[in-house]
Amino acid sequence: MTxxxxxxxxxxxxxASTVALRHKTMWGLVTVKGTFTDVSGQGEVRPDGSAVGTLTLDAASLDTKHAKRDKHLRSADFFDVENHPVITFAVRSAELRDGGTVQVVGQLTARGISRPLSLTARLVSSDADALTLDTEFTVDRSQFGLGWNQMGMIRGLTTIAATLTFTRSAA
Known part of the structure; x- marks a missing residue:
């Protein structure tokens, strides 16, 4: 299949796109789930089939369905949205592989700290006017200055799950 x-x-x-996170808290007993409600992005597929692009999340748009927790996540203890309003993933290269997998290499920036990130996505649908990618990967929040951890309650990696639908821009 090509x-x-x-x-x-x-x-x-x-x-048509979602970016969500989940993280174990309360010593692994509770999973906090949230969705970024303000997501934007664009990309370019080059003639050789490779792609580049950017995904931007409004850090203040994270909604965990718990107002007090959301306010704390926006504070300087976590995302510090007053000083770092966006989270970005700059895709340096994306290559479609056999079986509809896409190998993505880029740079994730959160709270003003950038780290390289490689992940695998799956091309779940594509036609001349739209394409949809699914991915799930983990990040270590402490690498981005998100180390607040009262009484050791928050452990492990944060899982990010995204379904991203792109539409072809008018030429």
Missing amino acids: TTVETGTWQLDRT
Whole structure:
């Protein structure tokens, strides 16, 4: 099976895309789940089939369905949205592989700290006008200055799950 994606510029469809996180807290007894409600992005598929792009999350848009926790996550203890309002993932290269997998290499920046990040996504659908990618990966929040951990309650890695739909930009 050969899958191709049309060359050109693509825009993230905000209404059809989700970026969510989950993290164990309370010594692993409770899983906190949240969704970023303000996500934007764009990409370019080059003639050789490789791609580059950027995904931007409004850090203040994280919604865990718990107002007090959300306020704390926006504070200087965590995302410090007053000084670092966005989280970005700059895709340096994305290459479609056999079986519809996409190898992605980029740089994740949160709270003003950038780290390299490689992940595998899955191309779940594509046609001339739209494509959808799914991915799930983990990050170590302490590498981004998100080390607040009262009484050792928060342990382990944070899992990020994303479904990203892009539509072809008008030429």
